[in-house]
Amino acid sequence: MKALVLLQGQAFPQANAWFITAKTSVVRFGCAAVLLAIIFAPQMRGFTRVDLKLGVGLGFFVGIGSLFQMAALNWTLASTSAFLTQFYVLLLPLWGLWRHRHRPSWLLLACCLLVLIGLGVLCGLRWSDWRLGKGEWLTLIAALIFTGNILWLDAPEFASANKLRATVVMFASIAVILLPVAVWQAPTNGDWWRVYAMPGMGMMLVLLIVVSTLMAYTLMNIWQPLLRPTHAGLIYCAEPVFASLYSLFLPALLARLGGFGYANESLTPNLLIGGALITLANVLVQYD
Numbered sequence: 001m002k003a004l005v006l007l008q009g010q011a012f013p014q015a016n017a018w019f020i021t022a023k024t025s026v027v028r029f030g031c032a033a034v035l036l037a038i039i040f041a042p043q044m045r046g047f048t049r050v051d052l053k054l055g056v057g058l059g060f061f062v063g064i065g066s067l068f069q070m071a072a073l074n075w076t077l078a079s080t081s082a083f084l085t086q087f088y089v090l091l092l093p094l095w096g097l098w099r100h101r102h103r104p105s106w107l108l109l110a111c112c113l114l115v116l117i118g119l120g121v122l123c124g125l126r127w128s129d130w131r132l133g134k135g136e137w138l139t140l141i142a143a144l145i146f147t148g149n150i151l152w153l154d155a156p157e158f159a160s161a162n163k164l165r166a167t168v169v170m171f172a173s174i175a176v177i178l179l180p181v182a183v184w185q186a187p188t189n190g191d192w193w194r195v196y197a198m199p200g201m202g203m204m205l206v207l208l209i210v211v212s213t214l215m216a217y218t219l220m221n222i223w224q225p226l227l228r229p230t231h232a233g234l235i236y237c238a239e240p241v242f243a244s245l246y247s248l249f250l251p252a253l254l255a256r257l258g259g260f261g262y263a264n265e266s267l268t269p270n271l272l273i274g275g276a277l278i279t280l281a282n283v284l285v286q287y288d
Contacts, residue, residue, distance in 0.1 A: 001212075003254040003262055004204055008195050010260050012187070019185035021070055022178045027205065029178075032213040033171035040164050047165055054158045055166040058221070059173020061149035066174075067181065068142035076135025082123040082240055084139040088147035089115050092233045095151065107284060108230060114281035115237045122240055122274025150236075153221060154229045163222045170217070200258030234285050241275040 001024065008020045037044050073081055089112050093104040104112075152158075158166075195201060224232050247265040255262035 001208065003251065003258065004201070004208065006262055007198065007201065007204075007258045007260050011195050011198060015187045016185055018070070019182060019187065022181035022185065025066065025178045026175045026182050028208055028213055029171045030175035031205075031209050032217075033168050033175065035209065036164065036171065036214055036218065037168050043162065043164050044168065047169075048161070050158060050161045051165040052169055054153070054161045054163075055169020056173050057152045058149060058166065058170040059177065061145050061152060062170070063174040063177035065142045065145035065149065067178070068138050068145065072135045072138035072142060075133060076139060081135070081139050083119050084136060085143055085146070086115070086119050086237050086240070087140060087143040088150065089233050089237050091144065091147045092150065092230045095147070096230060104230065107287065111234055111281040111285040112230075114277050114284075115234055118274045118277030118281065119237060119240065120274070121270050121277065122244060124270050147233075150224070150229050150232055153224055154232075159225070164218070167218050167221045170221070171213070198258065200254070203257055204254060231285055234282055237278055238282060241271075241278050244271045244275065 001021075004024050005017065005020050008015065008024070009017070012020075069081065069085060093108060093112060097103060196205075227235070244265070248267060249264055251262040252264045
């Protein structure tokens with residue numbers, strides 16, 4: 001996503017980040033919906049009310065959550081955003097405590113604390129810059145909405161839903177939710193469509209749509225219901241660890257593919273320590 005945003009921003013500096021991000025997301029999830037429906041065409045017959053309800057709910061939580069997350073970046077640091085976005089690791093046990101009147105185990109609470117400390121270290125969070133301003137509150141709202149995504153997928157009423165059909169509906173719903181943002185922020189010059197003819201753009205879109213969307217979300221929607229929500233939340237907190245590892249080599253490869261500037265990041269103590277704490281928490285929680 002960042003490589004695509006950089007490439008388009010370089011080619012069309014008159015287009016703002018809201019437009020580029022929303023438009024890329026519409027193309028990403030819209031194409032994913034069409035491709036998934038084609039690949040599993042035999043299973044696309046007979047959509048049920050449960051399939052539609054599950055898919056629209058997931059699309060709402062991911063789409064609206066992404067909007068709040070993107071908006072928050074205008075008023076907060078990226079490291080703070082990355083830390084607060086994963087705050088559902090605490091919200092999920094609190095939900096379980098309220099919903100089931102069942103106190104989480106000490107091991108689970110310890111794992112949540114380990115993940116939060118690991119995320120703070122990984123994101124390079126500077127406590128001297130810590131404050132709850134507009135950007136931080138918007139990010140917390142995004143985290144709350146993303147928590148709803150995990151809980152919605154875990155709801156017992158969706159146990160019988162066809163997860164492939166629901167995922168198609170989810171992708172389509174996200175594209176529909178973000179389309180008005182892209183249209184509203186679109187530059188008056190319609191030439192921005194020619195960005196898709198730029199070198200490397202097609203390959204990067206294919207990677208984003210197939211690997212990071214079709215494969216990732218389909219696997220999530222099929223297998224997450226077999227886990228407890230709190231455990232799933234802890235596992236998802238490994239995402240910034242993988243992102244940090246990929247950033248050590250992937251930016252230069254993508255930059256070479258698209259012919260634009262995007263430097264690799266370097267291996268830091270923050271990555272090693274933060275990643276180790278998050279990984280340790282994910283190992284320990286399996287014994288809960």
